[in-house]
Amino acid sequence: MKRIFCFIMLSLLMGFTIQAQTKVKEIRSGGIQIIREETPAPPQQTRVVFWTSQERQGPIKVYVNGRYEGKITKSYWSAPKCGASGCVTVTISGKNNQWYGVASDGTRWYSSSATLSRGCNAIRLYSSGGSSSSRSRGSSSSHSSSGGTVPKGNPGGDAISSSVQKIGDAYGSIMREGMSVPVEGFPYFAVNAGYSRFSSGFIGLKYRTGGFCGLSLFGDFGFLKSDYGYPWDVGFGLCIKDFAWDLRFGNTGLCPNYGLMTDISYDWYFTEKFGVSAIVGFGLGDTKKNDPDLIWTWGISFSYKIWNR
Known part of the structure; x- marks a missing residue:
């Protein structure tokens, strides 16, 4: 009976030990042992970087859900990363978010339809050709951050421009990443x-x-x-x-x-x-x-x- 009891106790002890090893880390410093429980990483936020590939329009003020967030002051050949210089990067939550831009000449700037996901999302703004005062408030683009696709603010030619943008962004991303990969004999x-x-x-x-x-x-x-x-x-x-x-x-x-x-x-x-x-x-x-x-x-x-x- 004692042998059976010892065997059960030893099995339980080994089980608790294995379970504890998956939940804690041992940090040894100066001979003192500290045991700390692991906490799960916080969920990744939904971030959006607003950018443009067009030039000569001056700074573009960016508004998200009616709130001014900053100015786009630099154009890019392909989609930049969140936090890029001259762009406006914001953190977005909830559904049915709205955004648009207003250039110094009063023209409204919109984007093609977009589906936002966790992490960094690049949204390119382009000119609608109309002034801010000549367009109704309800004509601004609406985009769902929950995964839905909604109508665009500038319907004419958006399908073509969106396709060209995706191809350009993909090729630009390949070129940008590839230029930083060293290869013997280059340049x-x-x-x-x-x-x-x-x-x-x-x-x-x-x-x-x-x-x-x-x-x-x-x-x-x-x-x-x-x-x-x-x-x-x-x-x-x-x-x-x-x-x-x-x-x-x-x-x-x-x-x-x-x-x-x-x-x-x-x-x-x-x-x-x-x-x-x-x-x-x-x-x-x-x-x-x-x-x-x-x-x-x-x-x-x-x-x-x-x-x-």
């Missing part, structure tokens, strides 16, 4: 030599910024004269690792009066310094015409990194 400055349908035989220079993502600036100069003179082009690109979307403008042997081209390029460096590049794209030629020609290009070149990190 770099390189010289290229090769052939393209746009520039014929050429030599060029390219500077690539950032890390995993970044921007590129480049210029190519053709050494084979065509009927329209020596080819040349300059441009920039948005890069994700070795791929880039480029926009270039210049004189081309394909047509007179310059060409405007968009293309996809890929750089493959088979050593630390040497590599090859390939492009394919299309664009407009003879840009001074009312109805420009459709042109296309492909090209390949050898690259050498003069400098890289």
